[in-house]
Amino acid sequence: MDVDGATRLPRHIAIIMDGNGRWAQQRGLLRHSGHKAGVKTVRSSVEQSVKHGIAVLTLFAFSSENWKRPQKEVSLLMDLFMVALQREVKRLKKNNVRLRVIGDRSAFSEKLQQRIAAAEADTAEGSGLVLQIAANYGGRWDITQAVRSLATKVKTGQLEPEAIDESLISSELSFNDLPDPDLFIRTGGEQRISNFMLWQSAYTELYFTDAYWPDFDADAFDRAIAFYSHRQRRFGMTAEQVGSVEK
Numbered sequence: 001m002d003v004d005g006a007t008r009l010p011r012h013i014a015i016i017m018d019g020n021g022r023w024a025q026q027r028g029l030l031r032h033s034g035h036k037a038g039v040k041t042v043r044s045s046v047e048q049s050v051k052h053g054i055a056v057l058t059l060f061a062f063s064s065e066n067w068k069r070p071q072k073e074v075s076l077l078m079d080l081f082m083v084a085l086q087r088e089v090k091r092l093k094k095n096n097v098r099l100r101v102i103g104d105r106s107a108f109s110e111k112l113q114q115r116i117a118a119a120e121a122d123t124a125e126g127s128g129l130v131l132q133i134a135a136n137y138g139g140r141w142d143i144t145q146a147v148r149s150l151a152t153k154v155k156t157g158q159l160e161p162e163a164i165d166e167s168l169i170s171s172e173l174s175f176n177d178l179p180d181p182d183l184f185i186r187t188g189g190e191q192r193i194s195n196f197m198l199w200q201s202a203y204t205e206l207y208f209t210d211a212y213w214p215d216f217d218a219d220a221f222d223r224a225i226a227f228y229s230h231r232q233r234r235f236g237m238t239a240e241q242v243g244s245v246e247k
C-alpha cells in the first residue's frame with residue numbers, strides 16, 4: 001500500500017505488541033502459539049521500518065508486570081526470546097539493523113543475558129534502523145533508575161539539586177541518545193499505555209488498532225504511518241503558529 005502521499009515520517013515508532021493470546025485462543029490454540037506467530041510480525045515490522053527509512057523502532061516485548069503471568073507462560077516467553085535472538089541476528093545484519101535491548105536485564109537468566117549481549121555486539125556495526133526491544137521494561141522503572149542515579153550524584157557531591165532539570169532527567173533514561181517516540185502503536189484493541197515509555201511519550205501521537213499483533217501485517221503498519229502523516233503536532237502552540245512554521 002502507498003502510505004497515502006505521506007511526506008512526514010515518524011523518526012521513532014514505539015509499539016505495544018498486544019493480542020497474541022487472544023489471537024491464539026480465537027483459533028483454539030494455546031496462548032504460546034500466538035506469541036510464536038507474533039515473531040513473524042516482528043520481522044515484517046522491522047522490514048517495513050527499514051523500507052521506509054525509519055530511524056528507531058521500539059517493540060515492547062515483556063513488561064516489568066508480565067512476571068505476574070503463569071510461570072509456564074513466562075518461561076515459554078523467555079525461551080522464545082532466546083531462540084528469536086539467536087535466529088534473527090543474521091537477518092538483522094543483512095538489513096543493517098542495530099539491536100539494543102532496554103529494560104532491567106539483571107532479572108533474566110545468565111544465559112539469556114549473555115545471548116542479549118552477543119546479539120547487541122553482533123549487530124553493533126549496523127548503521128541503519130535501531131531496533132530496541134523493551135524487555136523487563138517499565139516506564140516507572142526507567143524513571144526510578146534515573147532518579148536513583150541523580151540522587152547518587154547529589155550524594156557524592158557531583159551534582160547540585162538546583163541543576164536538575166528536564167534535560168538532565170532525560171539524559172539518565174534508558175535511551176538518552178535517541179529521539180523520543182513520534183508514533184505509538186498499540187495492537188489488540190486496548191487503549192492504554194501499560195507502563196510503557198511514560199516520560200518519553202509526553203508528546204507522542206497515539207494510534208490504537210483492534211488488530212491482534214499476529215495479524216498486524218505490512219499494510220496495517222503502513223496505515224499507522226499514514227495516520228501519523230496527517231497529524232499536526234502542536235507541542236503547546238496554536239494550529240496557526242504551527243502552520244506558519246510548516247510552510
Ligand code: IPE
Pocket residue numbers: 017018019020021022023061062063066077188
Ligand atoms: C502481548 O500479547 C505479548 C506479551 C505481553 C508478551 P498478550 O499475551 O498480552 O495477548 P493478549 O492480550 O492476552 O491477547
Ligand code: IPE
Pocket residue numbers: 016017018019060061062063066190192194
Ligand atoms: C503490554 O501488554 C506489555 C507488552 C505487550 C509486552 P499486556 O497485555 O501485558 O498489558 P495489559 O496487562 O493488558 O495492560
Ligand code: MG
Pocket residue numbers: 018019020188
Ligand atoms: Mg495483552
